[in-house]
Amino acid sequence: MSRMHSSGRGRSGSKKPVEKKVQAWVRYKPKEAEMLIVKLAKDGKNASEIGIILRDTYGIPSVRTLMAKTINEVLKEKSLLSEIPEDVAALIKKSISLEKHMEENKQDMSAKRGLQLTTSKILRLVKYYKGIERLPKDWKFDKSKMRLLIE
Numbered sequence: 800m801s802r803m804h805s806s807g808r809g810r811s812g813s814k815k816p817v818e819k820k821v822q823a824w825v826r827y828k829p830k831e832a833e834m835l836i837v838k839l840a841k842d843g844k845n846a847s848e849i850g851i852i853l854r855d856t857y858g859i860p861s862v863r864t865l866m867a868k869t870i871n872e873v874l875k876e877k878s879l880l881s882e883i884p885e886d887v888a889a890l891i892k893k894s895i896s897l898e899k900h901m902e903e904n905k906q907d908m909s910a911k912r913g914l915q916l917t918t919s920k921i922l923r924l925v926k927y928y929k930g931i932e933r934l935p936k937d938w939k940f941d942k943s944k945m946r947l948l949i950e
Contacts, residue, residue, distance in 0.1 A: 804916050819864050827859055829866040833873055836862070840879040846870045847885060884928055890921045891945045898942070 802809065827835070835857060839849045849870050853859040862870050874880040881888070897914040901907065921940055928934040 803920070815861065821865055822860060825859060825865065827857060827865070832857075832859055832862060832865055836870055836873050837877055837879065840874055840877070845881065845885045845888075846874065884924070884933055887921060887924050887928065890917055890924070891940075893917050894921065894942070895946050 832853065835853060836849055839852060844852065846869075850862065853862060859865060862868075862873075866873070871880065883891070894914060894917045897910055897917060900910050901914060904910065925934060925938065925940055929936055929938065
């Protein structure tokens with residue numbers, strides 16, 4: 800898969816197993832994994848952090864193959880899903896840090912370009928999440944309000 804704002808075509812990273820079955824060495828049952836997900840979510844972890852903890856600490860390589868549903872689906876069932884989707888929140892944090900950097904370094908044009916790209920990506924994701932009704936139709940991306948919400 801190619802990059803959105805550059806010509807790179809990076810392919811590095813971990814790969815999922817081709818065979819979609821529960822490995823014999825996984826010790827946890829689906830109910831136990833669900834309890835772990837809920838416990839970690841109540842501790843303030845987001846879905847990607849929960850997945851990494853389950854993989855590295857508990858030896859659960861894939862929640863989807865174990866439980867036949869994703870971590871986000873489990874969090875939605877238990878009403879623990881955050882109001883703002885995780886990827887949008889990460890991009891908002893990035894844009895806030897870029898804005899702080901731009902206030903101190905007004906001549907940094909590469910940071911200005913990065914801020915433009917980040918803002919456009921946020922707006923595209925917000926449009927997508929409104930379409931699938933993950934965000935309300937009247938939700939607006941306002942930088943001043945987001946700074947208060949995220950920090």
